[in-house]
Amino acid sequence: MDEEAGVSAAQSLAADSRAVFALFQRVTQSPALLSLAEDCGLLHVTRVAPFCQIYAPTNAAAVGVILDSLVENVPAFSTALSALRQLYIRQLSNFNKTVRQANRDQVVQLLRRGYELSLSVAGLCSANSVAQRLLLAGADLETELAPHQASMLYGLVQLYEAALPALQRKVLSLDDKVQAQEAPLVAETRHTLLQVLARCVDLLMETQKSEGSGSGEELLAGLHTLSNGCLDDEAEHGSFLSDLWYLGDYKEKVAEFFDRCKLDVETFSYLDMVVEGLPRRCVLLADDLAAEAKPKASLSADAKEWEVPVAEEAKPAAPQNDDTEAVLAPMVLQVKDLFPDLGEGYVELCLLSSNLQVEVVIDFLLERNPPPVLIDVIQDLKRSDPEFVRLELQITGKSAPAPMVEELKKLDPSRVWVGKKTMEKTYDPQIAKKDQQLVEKMKQLVSLYEEEDEHERLSSGEGAYGGRDNGITTLDEYDDDYHDEFDDFVPFSIRDGGSADDQDVIREQNRRMRLKEEKDAFWEGMRNRNRDNPLSAAGDNDHEEEEEILK
Numbered sequence: 001m002d003e004e005a006g007v008s009a010a011q012s013l014a015a016d017s018r019a020v021f022a023l024f025q026r027v028t029q030s031p032a033l034l035s036l037a038e039d040c041g042l043l044h045v046t047r048v049a050p051f052c053q054i055y056a057p058t059n060a061a062a063v064g065v066i067l068d069s070l071v072e073n074v075p076a077f078s079t080a081l082s083a084l085r086q087l088y089i090r091q092l093s094n095f096n097k098t099v100r101q102a103n104r105d106q107v108v109q110l111l112r113r114g115y116e117l118s119l120s121v122a123g124l125c126s127a128n129s130v131a132q133r134l135l136l137a138g139a140d141l142e143t144e145l146a147p148h149q150a151s152m153l154y155g156l157v158q159l160y161e162a163a164l165p166a167l168q169r170k171v172l173s174l175d176d177k178v179q180a181q182e183a184p185l186v187a188e189t190r191h192t193l194l195q196v197l198a199r200c201v202d203l204l205m206e207t208q209k210s211e212g213s214g215s216g217e218e219l220l221a222g223l224h225t226l227s228n229g230c231l232d233d234e235a236e237h238g239s240f241l242s243d244l245w246y247l248g249d250y251k252e253k254v255a256e257f258f259d260r261c262k263l264d265v266e267t268f269s270y271l272d273m274v275v276e277g278l279p280r281r282c283v284l285l286a287d288d289l290a291a292e293a294k295p296k297a298s299l300s301a302d303a304k305e306w307e308v309p310v311a312e313e314a315k316p317a318a319p320q321n322d323d324t325e326a327v328l329a330p331m332v333l334q335v336k337d338l339f340p341d342l343g344e345g346y347v348e349l350c351l352l353s354s355n356l357q358v359e360v361v362i363d364f365l366l367e368r369n370p371p372p373v374l375i376d377v378i379q380d381l382k383r384s385d386p387e388f389v390r391l392e393l394q395i396t397g398k399s400a401p402a403p404m405v406e407e408l409k410k411l412d413p414s415r416v417w418v419g420k421k422t423m424e425k426t427y428d429p430q431i432a433k434k435d436q437q438l439v440e441k442m443k444q445l446v447s448l449y450e451e452e453d454e455h456e457r458l459s460s461g462e463g464a465y466g467g468r469d470n471g472i473t474t475l476d477e478y479d480d481d482y483h484d485e486f487d488d489f490v491p492f493s494i495r496d497g498g499s500a501d502d503q504d505v506i507r508e509q510n511r512r513m514r515l516k517e518e519k520d521a522f523w524e525g526m527r528n529r530n531r532d533n534p535l536s537a538a539g540d541n542d543h544e545e546e547e548e549i550l551k
Contacts, residue, residue, distance in 0.1 A: 048077070053119045056119075064126040067130050161235040255268060
């Protein structure tokens with residue numbers, strides 16, 4: 001039931017829309033109805049402007065006919081256009097100022113307001129007569145852009161090159177759902193403003209052609225002024241003209257017009273070189289935008305159209321095209337002959353940004369005026385630098401190569417903590433948690449080793465044979481060349497294939513150590529002390545007392 005109500009409401013709305021449009025058509029076609037409509041206020045500019053904003057996007061030609069009829073037959077409408085022009089200038093100025101000071105919560109509202117403003121201007125500019133009064137005010141393009149604060153065309157340039165990029169950057173800071181809803185609105189606004197500028201350029205070409213003063217100098221000067229018309233520091237300078245030149249295919253139209261005007265070819269070539277140095281927008285297809293909008297997409301913002309198969313993920317990236325390298329190599333050498341201090345990577349980027357035109361590269365290098373994308377790039381950049389790869393992808397519009405994905409190797413538990421040597425097969429890293437009895441045995445062995453080290457340290461200290469005692473050297477009567485201290489000692493370790501687990505081996509080791517201690521004590525007691533002086537004897541007694549305390 002709800003679906004049927006929605007369909008009927010849509011049909012009634014469409015019928016009402018057709019009725020309103022037909023009413024304006026009948027009024028402008030009949031002089032009697034036109035006079036009556038003017039008297040009752042139906043044709044006031046405040047009613048005509050919303051009418052054009054709504055119907056011009058789909059019926060631009062019919063709306064243009066209605067506007068031309070109003071300009072010719074209703075003098076009050078032509079007079080109101082001057083006031084409407086001042087209103088647009090004020091609105092554009094206030095909008096651009098508000099965007100510079102806008103916070104995060106105002107982004108969506110300002111974006112829709114800018115879109116509605118562009119629709120309103122584009123709707124009224126459907127007719128050449130209205131576009132002439134609103135955009136140019138009877139002057140040419142260069143003259144109109146000169147007074148920045150009193151120019152409607154400059155307000156549109158500022159909206160396109162400064163306000164829209166600022167709003168687009170702020171939209172990217174919002175959540176993904178809002179981005180998906182509002183990002184297409186930026187493109188729609190740009191497209192509408194490009195239609196307005198195209199109407200303005202067409203009007204200039206038609207006017208010069210009809211008046212017979214088709215030298216082309218006025219349009220040429222106006223396009224040069226438009227290339228750097230915006231005064232904002234953070235604006236995309238010249239992007240309005242660049243997008244019209246490439247996206248609107250106006251390069252061929254302007255070239256044909258200059259050809260008809262017999263304009264010098266070098267003059268157009270210089271204009272083309274200037275436009276090539278302006279920022280150039282990358283066009284994304286609808287399929288690419290849909291792929292970017294998917295929340296599960298793992299692709300970058302460059303809108304790749306394919307994903308790397310699993311079997312090819314570990315393969316290295318494909319090399320660059322040999323034909324492109326063969327073409328670039330002599331050009332790079334030609335430029336480096338004149339500028340030997342420049343890096344090969346920097347020269348190649350200059351050639352790519354100028355469509356492989358060596359003359360253009362040499363000109364802007366001599367003038368120290370590189371393209372905007374290369375302004376902050378170091379001039380000794382090499383092809384092996386990571387910055388070169390990033391800039392090359394940015395200039396050519398290619399997508400970044402898929403990163404190499406390699407399967408991580410699992411660590412072998414037997415190789416942990418011991419370098420590259422494998423452990424014994426009986427070694428268990430979790431032995432400390434499984435066998436508490438074995439842990440206690442290990443602790444006893446460690447304690448035994450520590451006591452042995454302490455005993456050796458004390459034996460080699462004061463009072464030892466061959467040592468010094470209070471500055472007096474003692475003679476060791478048993479100091480022979482053969483040292484048999486460790487003859488019966490069999491070293492062992494906790495890693496000796498589990499031998500430490502045998503209780504008999506531990507008992508035998510303890511017995512040998514006790515025998516060694518008894519032997520040392522026996523020889524110490526058999527020592528001849530007749531030649532010891534009193535001081536040395538006192539030192540020995542003190543040393544024996546310290547050993548008893550330590551024991």
